[in-house]
Amino acid sequence: MQAPLYDPSLDDFFDMIKTFITLSPESKLAMAGILEKRELPKGHHLVHAGAVCRHVYFIEKGLTRTYYVKDGKDVTDWISTEKTVATSIVSFITGMPDIRSIELLEPTVLWAIGHDDLQKLYNESHEIERFGRLLVSYGLVQMQQRFDDLHFATARERYRKLxxxxxxxxxxxxxxxVASYLGITQETLSRIRADFTI
Amino acid sequence: MQAPLYDPSLDDFFDMIKTFITLSPESKLAMAGILEKRELPKGHHLVHAGAVCRHVYFIEKGLTRTYYVKDGKDVTDWISTEKTVATSIVSFITGMPDIRSIELLEPTVLWAIGHDDLQKLYNESHEIERFGRLLVSYGLVQMQQRFDDLHFATARERYRKLxxxxxxxxxxxxxxxVASYLGITQETLSRIRADFTI
DNA sequence: CGTTAGTTTGAGAGGACTCAAAGTCTGTGG
DNA sequence: CCACAGACTTTGAGTCCTCTCAAACTAACG
Known part of the structure; x- marks a missing residue:
């Protein structure tokens, strides 16, 4: 009987990413070395406005919201649910500060990966570099789809799709x-919703 | 006196990508093996609606437009100018057909990279895998910025930014x-422009 | 059980849309 | 070199969607 090489709950993480890659045992071990599991309360901020985002977060349980303030108004940029990724992507990639914050809308369990740790693994492992490429590719596909939704759709169409x-x-x-996520005001969404439920 | 190992005009390509990576001589040679230079006339289509996009194009000279038809209307999704990339990104990544087409708005000189060729190099070279990761990362940053522009800005703000x-x-x-690129109608853009030039 | 966050409802204003028609530019053939 | 066709742009009028501002209502939490 051998002790597991890494926290068995990490398999949740490897499950999460298996839509685009299945890592070798060595890569899993390497990832295990940099993944940090965290349980955080509702309202906690993962990233603060004006700061550099130095982590990628895989949400195992819970819900996060990425947002920023534009012209004094709160704008929801992205919502991450279970089995998806949350990060302030431009900041993470460029290393520059960003206006985006990320807050937890529910008590959340997540896996955090530090930027520098990840870079280190990129240097050490071709396979993990590939993991990174596929992760970003996957993010790009999602972003394009979200963009399309916003490009030429009425408030109604956007809500229906959501x-x-x-x-x-x-x-x-x-x-x-939800309203600002869809690019509309709260009042408009309230009225649309009222129509839909009749 | 030694003959160059690859077409010297390829240096334009390596210049183009040097904002995010400088390749080793070996990687340059490998890339040279799969890059195809093409000179194409205005109006030529790089990608047709409903097809799978199997190439990434680096625009050396000229101008491309990615577009699709929604509800009978032509929607410009992306515009690529010199020193930038054009591709139907979701289709290229997922291998699925997409409604997007890409046409040349001017006579264009570009470098084409085939999907399968690139995958092959990814397998052979860690550095080229990194190139891929950074290329996609760079695309994601651009997409996020374009998304932000569209999210909560008036037609006027969008035009001013452009x-x-x-x-x-x-x-x-x-x-x-340009109008549909900005998510507005042609008439509205015409009126906005009239205001601006007064 | 009060306080606060969140949601709904109302009225009026305004931006952007649609449909329609008139200009304007540009390249090609006579 | 001019004239015309087709592509592109502007202008107009009317409508509708969404916004803003304001107030009332409801739910959740300590």
């Missing part, structure tokens, strides 16, 4: 935050 | 295409 593709978000996220 | 950041696009691209 409730069909991510019904849980509407349940778990306050209406005002 | 003319300050990419004044050449307004000169070289027909107004209707």
């Amino acid at each position: 409730i069909t593709q991510h019904p849980d978000i509407v349940q778990r996220v306050p209406l005002g935050m | 003319i300050t950041q990419h004044p050449d696009i307004v000169q070289r691209v027909p107004l209707g295409m």
Whole structure:
């Protein structure tokens, strides 16, 4: 009987990423060395506005919101649910500060990967470099789809798409935050929703 | 006196990508083996709607437009100028067909990289895998910025930003295409522009 | 059970859209 | 070199969607 080489709950993480890569045992071990599991309360901030984001977070349980303030108004940029990634992507990639903050909308369990740790593994392992490439590629596909939704759709179309593709978000996220995520005001979303439920 | 190992005009390509990576001589040689230079006339389509996009294109000279048809209307999704990349990114990454087409708005000189060729080099070279990662990362940053522009800005703000950041696009691209790129109608853009020049 | 965060409702203003028509530019053939 | 066709842009009028500002309502939490 041999002790496991890494925290068995890390398999949740490897499950999460298996949509785009299955790592070799060595790479898993290497990743295990830099992944940090964290349990954080609702309201906690992972990233503060004006700071550099030095981590990527894989959400195992819970819900995060990336947002910023534009013209005095709170704008929700991204919402990350279970089995997805949260990070202030431009800041993480460029190393520059960004106006975006990330807050937890629920008590959250996540895996954090530090930027420098990851760079180190990139240097050491071709496979993990590939993991990085695929992770970003996957993010780019998601961003494009979100962009398309916003590009030439009415408020109504955007809401309809959201409730069909991510019904849980509407349940778990306050209406005002969902509204700005969709690029509309809270009042408009409230009225649209009233129409839909008749 | 030694013959160059690759077409010297390829240095334009290596210049183009040096904002994010400087390749080793071996990697340059490997890339030289898969890069194809093409000179194509205005109006030529690099990608057709409904097809899979199997190439990434680096624009050396000229101008491309990525677009699709939504509800019978032509929507400009992306505009690529000199020293930037054009591709139908979701299709290229996922290997699935996409509604996007790419056309040349001017006679264009570009470097084409085939998907399968690139995958092969990814397998052979860690450094080229890194090149891929950085290329996608760079694309993600651009996409995020474009997304932000669209998210909560008025038609006026979007136009102002475009003319300050990419004044050449307004000169070289027909107004209707610029309008849909900004997410507004041609008539609205025409009126905005009239105001600006007073 | 009060306080606060969150949501709904109302009224009015305004931006952007649609449909339609008139200009303007540009390249090609006579 | 001019004239015309087709592509592109502007202008107009009316409508509608979404916004803003304001106030009332509801739910959740300590």
